[in-house]
Amino acid sequence: MQRYMNSFILNSLRNMCSQAKSTKPPLSIFGIEGRYVNALYSAALQMKQIEQVEKHLQALQKELVKPKVVDFVETSMISSADKAKLLKEVAEKSGMPPAAINFLEVVAENGRLKMLRKMITLFSAVMVAHRNEALCEVITAKPLDDSTRKTLMEALKKFVKGGKNITLTEKVDSSIIGGMIVGVEDKHIDMSIARKVQMYTEILKQSV
Template sequence: MMANRLVGLRNQVGRCFSTSATLLQGALGQQSPLPTPSGSSPESLATPPVHVFGLEGRYATALYSAASKQNKLDQIDADFQKLGHVLTQNKNIIDLFRNPGVSREQRLTILNELGLSDMTKSAIEILFDNRREKKLSKFVTVMNRLMAANRGELLCRVITAKPLDDKSRKELDSVLQQFSKKGEKLNVETTVDPTIMGGMIVEVGDRYIDMSISSKIKAYTDILTTNV
C-alpha cells in the first residue's frame, strides 16, 4: 500500500511542477504589516529566497525584509522554529489566540512567555492588532518555509498513520527530492497521526498533497450525502 502512495506522490510531483508561480507584486504602502522606512518602496524590500502569497505571505515578506536589513535573520529563524514546535505540540495556545474572549493583553502575556525576540513579537502584535489571530499558524508555517529556503533547505512535512520503515522512508525521500532545486537540501519532518487511517499527507514547500484514507472517506461521504 505504501508503494502505491509513493507512486501517487510521484504523479503529484509532475502536476505540481507544471504549475508556474507568479511573482509577488504590488506596493505594501499603508497596508504594510510591518513599519517601513519613510519613502521606502517595494523595490527597497529585501527579496525573499522563495515567493510566498496571501496575507500571511505579505507579513512574512515584510518581516523577512526587516530582519535581513538588520542582520537578524538567524534570530528570526530560531524564533519561528521555536514557535512552530510550540504550536505543534500545544494546540491549546492556538485556541487561546483565536478565542475572542481572550483580551489583547492576555494574548501579549502568552506571547511574552514564549521568549521571542522583540522583532518577532512586534510582528505578531501587529497581526493581533489587525485582528488576524486566525492567520498566526499559517504565518508561522510560511515564515519557517522562508527561513528553510534561506538555509538552502526545502522544508517537507509528512504525516502517516503509522511510522515508516527504513525502506519506505528512503523511497519517500527519493520522491521528495524531485521537488528540490539543485543543491537544495531536504529537511523532512515526519509525524504519526493514526486518525488519517492510512496513506499520507505531504506538505512540501507551498504544496499540500492529501492522500490519506480519511480524506477519501470524507469525500465519498460528502458525495453520498449530497445525492441523498
Template structure:
C-alpha cells in the same frame, strides 16, 4: 468566547513558559476562568501605544526591495509570512523567529484558554494588544517575534497565526534550498528503511537542493507507503491498490 476578564487572567497568569505547562492550565487556569467576569482592560493614557509604528513592518521599503522572497504564497497568510521573512532576514533572526512562533502555536495546542484568546474577535483591539504585550513581554523572545504578535493582535489576525507560521517555515525551506518529502506508512520505518528511501528520493531533487524527510504513520493505509514531494504524490499503499482493484471489478461487472 473569551471575554475581557479571561484576557485579564491571561495577562496576569500566563507567561508562555506556564502556558506550555499543561498541569498549570488544568489545576490553576481553568478553575479560575469563570470567576473573573467584570474587570476590563484599557490602555494607560500616559503610555504611548507600543509597536504602533511596527505596522510599517508590512510595507515595502527601499531597504526591503533587494530581499528576494523565494516562494510565493497567496492571500493574507502569504502577505504576513512574506513580511515576517523580510524582517527576520534583515534582523538575522530567521530560525530564532521560527522557533519562537512554533512555541506560541504549541502553547495554543496545549491550552484551550489561550487558543480561544487567539480566535476571539470579540475582544477589543486595545485589549488584545495589551494582553499580547504583557504575556510575551515576560519571555526572552526576539523583538521581531514580539512585534509580529503585536501587529497580528492589532490587526485582528491572531487566529491565522498557525497558518502563517507554516507558510513562514515553507519560505525558509525554499530560501535554504530545502525540499520537504513526507513519507506515510502504516508502521514506523526502521532507520535503515528510512535512509534507503531518503537515498532513493535524492535523485528527484536538484543538485543545489537538499532533502528534508518527514515520516508519519497512518494505519488506515494498511500497508505500503505514500510519498509526497512538493507537488508530486505517489500512492503505493495497500489501501490505494484495493481501491484500484475495486474499480476494475466495477468496470468489468458493473454495479451489483
C-alpha cells in the same frame, strides 16, 4: 485603497526594519497575510533572529487552537490595543525574540489576530524555501529499516529538482498492509498494498 494598505503595514512595521533594506523572501506570498509575513521575514533575517522566530511561532501555533486562546483572539470585548499589550507581555515572558514580539504586537494592533494562524503557516512555508528544503513524508506499515531508508533517500534525491535538501518525515500506518505512500512537496505517490487491493477489487467489480 491597496496603496494605502501597503503603506500602512509598512509604516506599522518600520521599527522591525528601520536599519536595513528590505530582504525579499525566497517564496512569493501575496494578500494581507503575505504582506505581514514578508515584513516579518525581512526583519527577522536582518536582526539575525530568523531561526528563533520560527521556533517560537511554531510553538505559538499550537497554543492558538486552544479554546481560551481562540476566545481571546475572536472576542470584541477586548480592544485591539489591549490585546496587543497582553500579547507583548506574554511574548516577552516566554522569551520571544524582538522581531516576533513586534510582529505579534502590530498584528494585534491592526485587528488581524484572526489571520495569525494562516500567517504562521505561511511563514513556515517561507522558511522551507529559505532552507532550500523539500518536505517529504513516507507512510509504511512497519518502521523503515536503515537499508530501505537509504534506498528511498537516494530515489528522492533524483526525484526532487533544484538540489534541495530533503527533510523526511516517517509515519507508520498498519492499515496500508505493505508497500508505502510517499508525499513529495505537492506530489502524492501511493504504492501501498491497500491501494493495489482496492484497485483490483474495483476492476473485479467492473467485470462482474
